[in-house]
Amino acid sequence: MTAKEREAVKKVARALLERLDLRLEQVTASQSPVHPAMEPLCQAVAGLGGDADSLRRESRVVQYILRAQRQEVTATAAVRASIVIPVYDQAQFTEQCLYGLATNTGEELQYEVLVVDNASSDWTLYLLHAFEGDLRVLRNEENVGFARACNQGAAAGRGEYLVFLNNDTVPRPGWLRALVALADSDPH
Numbered sequence: 001m002t003a004k005e006r007e008a009v010k011k012v013a014r015a016l017l018e019r020l021d022l023r024l025e026q027v028t029a030s031q032s033p034v035h036p037a038m039e040p041l042c043q044a045v046a047g048l049g050g051d052a053d054s055l056r057r058e059s060r061v062v063q064y065i066l067r068a069q070r071q072e073v074t075a076t077a078a079v080r081a082s083i084v085i086p087v088y089d090q091a092q093f094t095e096q097c098l099y100g101l102a103t104n105t106g107e108e109l110q111y112e113v114l115v116v117d118n119a120s121s122d123w124t125l126y127l128l129h130a131f132e133g134d135l136r137v138l139r140n141e142e143n144v145g146f147a148r149a150c151n152q153g154a155a156a157g158r159g160e161y162l163v164f165l166n167n168d169t170v171p172r173p174g175w176l177r178a179l180v181a182l183a184d185s186d187p188h
Contacts, residue, residue, distance in 0.1 A: 031060040080180055081111040082157025085165045086149035088118040091127050093168040098131055100170035109176055114138060114156055116149040 034042070034056045042059075046052035083101070087094050094115070101113060113135035115128055119142050128137045138152055154162050161183055163176070 082159030084153030118143040
């Protein structure tokens with residue numbers, strides 16, 4: 001494979017991988033050997049004065065191996081804060097908290113909401129299903145406790161900052177902007 005062909009393959013591969021939020025790291029190409037059934041045809045072409053070597057090259061199957069990686073660096077940079085809310089039953093509090101988040105958290109900051117449900121047995125499951133798409137739900141089959149639920153949400157968060165919020169909290173307008181500004185002001 002020539003350098004020009006390799007660059008053309010990389011360009012096409014990059015475009016395809018970008019659609020999948022992947023970054024191309026390496027392109028490797030290998031060619032199969034000429035199939036034995038092609039050799040008599042190549043000899044006939046050579047006998048007629050044709051370019052048998054070009055025919056051999058073009059009859060090989062080229063396999064491209066692409067190595068790519070998720071572009072998490074750019075994805076996580078956009079999310080300033082991951083808001084983790086551990087819940088266990090108390091759906092009425094969770095509902096007030098989620099509505100407070102939706103109405104009082106401005107769009108000037110990119111954030112995500114992760115609710116860790118510790119096997120609630122009330123209508124929490126249905127409530128969280130209603131919010132589907134606007135938040136991520138991590139559901140445990142059993143109550144693993146508050147601290148473990150917080151750790152589980154923290155591990156799944158993609159934000160620059162983690163905000164732990166009790167489900168009985170109702171955020172006020174500008175609350176997240178103020179927290180992030182305070183965190184940004186401290187270099188440590």
